[in-house]
Amino acid sequence: MPDIVLTTLNARYWHSSFGLRYLIANMGPLAESTVMLEFGINENLADVLESIVSQNPKIVGIGVYIWNIEPATKLVADLKKLRPDITVVIGGPEVSYESEQQQIVQLADYLVTGEADLALPELCRNLLAKTPPLEKVIPGGVPALSEVKMPYHLYTEEDIKNRVIYVEASRGCPFTCEFCLSALEIPVRQFDVDEFLGKMQLLLDGGAKQFKFVDRTFNLNMRVSKAILQFFLDRYRPDLFLHFEMIPDRLPDSLREMISRFPPGALQFEIGVQTFNDDVGDLISRKQDNEKLAENFEFLRKETGVHIHADLIVGLPGETVESFGTGFDRLLKLNPQEIQVGILKRLRGTPITRHDEDWEMIYSQSAPYEILSTKLVPFEDLQRMRRFAKFWDLIGNSGNFLESRELIWSDANSPFVEFLKLSDWLYAREGQSHGIPLTRLAERMFNFLVQVQQRSEEVVAHAIWNDYTRGGREDRPHFLRKFDLPHPRKRTHEAKELPQRQSRHVVGNTGTK
Known part of the structure; x- marks a missing residue:
C-alpha cells in the first residue's frame, strides 16, 4: 500500500493534471510509495472516496482549482470524517490566496501555497518521519527551475492517446493585468531549453501528437521561442498540433519567418486581446499596442496557417456593453478563427478587487466567481452577454x-x-x-x-x-x-x-x- 495518494478532480476526462505529475516527479525516494489518482468533477464523490481510502494511505494530497473547489471541499469533509487518521494536504491556485476563510482550508490538515514542487515532498518527508511542522500553511515559494524535475516521463501511453498533453518551457509573466493570477508570478523563469527539448523528443517518440504549452508568454524570449519552433519544424508530421499563448503585439520578423513555415492548422495561438478600450486598459494596468496587434493579426491571417484563438473579456471596470461591442467588431475585422468571449472572474489574490467600490463590481460568491453586475452593466445585460458568449461559441x-x-x-x-x-x-x-x-x-x-x-x-x-x-x-x-x-x-x-x-x-x- 502507498504512503501517499496525490489526487485531483479534472474538469474533463481528456484533461490531464499537469500539477500532480510535477509533484510525483519531484518526490524523490518517496515516489515509489506515492500513487496518483485522477478523477473528473462529475464523478460520484462516494466512488472517488472509495478509491482513495482503498489505498489506505497515510497522506492524501489534493489539487484544488476554480473548477473543482466545490466537490473538492465535499471530498475533504467526507475524507476527514471517514478517516480522520489520514493527513490531508491541499494546494493549488484556488487555495493559495485569501485562504483564511475557505472551508476546505479549515477542513484540511495542511495547505501548501504557490508552487508546491519542492515544498510538498519536504512536507511529506517530515510527516512520515513524525516531525510535522507547527504551521498549517506552508509557503511553496518560487523554486529555481533548475531544481525542479520535469514530469514528462509520467505521461502514459493512455494519456498520450486520450488526453491533452500539457508542457511548459517557462513559468511566470512580466505583465501586471489585474484580472489575472499570472500577474502575481513575476519574474519569468525558463527551464533549460536543451533539457526541455530532450523531454519533448521522448514525448514524440512515445506517440504524442498534440502539445499544449501553458507558458503565459511564449513569444517573450525569442531565443527560446525559435529553438522550440525549429525543433518541431525539423520533426514535423501531418498530425502535429501545437498550442501556444502569445503576447499580441510582439512578433518580430525572425519569428514570423519560422511561423510561416508551418502548414495550416499545425499551430494554434491563444492571443489575449481582452479589451481595445485604452481607458479600461489603463484602469486594469494592461498596456497593449493595438496598432501593432492589428499588424500582427494581419500577418498571421494572410501569410501563415496559424489558427488564432483570441480572447475578449466582458465586464471589466469602465467597460460598457457598447464599448465591448466596438472592441468585438474591431477584433472580428482582424479575422481570427475564434473569438473567446469570456466573462470577468474575480480570481482570489488578483488586485481587480480594488475597483469594487468605484465601479460597483458585484461578483458571484460561487466558483467561478463571475461578475454579476457593474456600475455600467446591469445584471440583465450581463445575462444577455453570457448568452451571447455561448451562442457565439456554438456559431x-x-x-x-x-x-x-x-x-x-x-x-x-x-x-x-x-x-x-x-x-x-x-x-x-x-x-x-x-x-x-x-x-x-x-x-x-x-x-x-x-x-x-x-x-x-x-x-x-x-x-x-x-x-x-x-x-x-x-x-x-x-x-x-x-x-x-x-x-x-x-x-x-x-x-x-x-x-x-x-x-x-x-x-x-x-x-x-
Whole structure:
C-alpha cells in the first residue's frame, strides 16, 4: 500500500493534471510509495472516496482549482470524517490566496501555497518521519527551475492517446493585468531549453501528437521561442498540433519567418486581446499596442496557417456593453478563427478587487466567481452577454457555420449588434444556450436569416448546406430537402489529421496562404 495518494478532480476526462505529475516527479525516494489518482468533477464523490481510502494511505494530497473547489471541499469533509487518521494536504491556485476563510482550508490538515514542487515532498518527508511542522500553511515559494524535475516521463501511453498533453518551457509573466493570477508570478523563469527539448523528443517518440504549452508568454524570449519552433519544424508530421499563448503585439520578423513555415492548422495561438478600450486598459494596468496587434493579426491571417484563438473579456471596470461591442467588431475585422468571449472572474489574490467600490463590481460568491453586475452593466445585460458568449461559441467559433455566419452581418455596420439580436432571438425560442443539437441550431439559423433578416432562401440554404457538410456529414436535414444542393465535399487528408474544431476552419479557410 502507498504512503501517499496525490489526487485531483479534472474538469474533463481528456484533461490531464499537469500539477500532480510535477509533484510525483519531484518526490524523490518517496515516489515509489506515492500513487496518483485522477478523477473528473462529475464523478460520484462516494466512488472517488472509495478509491482513495482503498489505498489506505497515510497522506492524501489534493489539487484544488476554480473548477473543482466545490466537490473538492465535499471530498475533504467526507475524507476527514471517514478517516480522520489520514493527513490531508491541499494546494493549488484556488487555495493559495485569501485562504483564511475557505472551508476546505479549515477542513484540511495542511495547505501548501504557490508552487508546491519542492515544498510538498519536504512536507511529506517530515510527516512520515513524525516531525510535522507547527504551521498549517506552508509557503511553496518560487523554486529555481533548475531544481525542479520535469514530469514528462509520467505521461502514459493512455494519456498520450486520450488526453491533452500539457508542457511548459517557462513559468511566470512580466505583465501586471489585474484580472489575472499570472500577474502575481513575476519574474519569468525558463527551464533549460536543451533539457526541455530532450523531454519533448521522448514525448514524440512515445506517440504524442498534440502539445499544449501553458507558458503565459511564449513569444517573450525569442531565443527560446525559435529553438522550440525549429525543433518541431525539423520533426514535423501531418498530425502535429501545437498550442501556444502569445503576447499580441510582439512578433518580430525572425519569428514570423519560422511561423510561416508551418502548414495550416499545425499551430494554434491563444492571443489575449481582452479589451481595445485604452481607458479600461489603463484602469486594469494592461498596456497593449493595438496598432501593432492589428499588424500582427494581419500577418498571421494572410501569410501563415496559424489558427488564432483570441480572447475578449466582458465586464471589466469602465467597460460598457457598447464599448465591448466596438472592441468585438474591431477584433472580428482582424479575422481570427475564434473569438473567446469570456466573462470577468474575480480570481482570489488578483488586485481587480480594488475597483469594487468605484465601479460597483458585484461578483458571484460561487466558483467561478463571475461578475454579476457593474456600475455600467446591469445584471440583465450581463445575462444577455453570457448568452451571447455561448451562442457565439456554438456559431461563431465552432467552424460549423463559417459561411452562413457571415450572412448575419454582411449588410450591417456592427456584427456585434446583429449577433446580439440573433442571440436574443435564439434564447427566446430555445430557453437555453446549451444542449442544442447541431441540426436544430442549423434550422434556427436558417429561419433567422430568412424570416427575420429577409434573406434569400436559396442563398441561405446553400450557405448552411456548405457549412453542414464541411466536417464530412452527408445526411440532409429536413428543412433543406426542397433545395437543389450539391453533393457533399470530401475532407482533405490534412484536415482529418487535425483536432476536429480546427480542421473545420482549415477546410473552410480563405484567409491563409
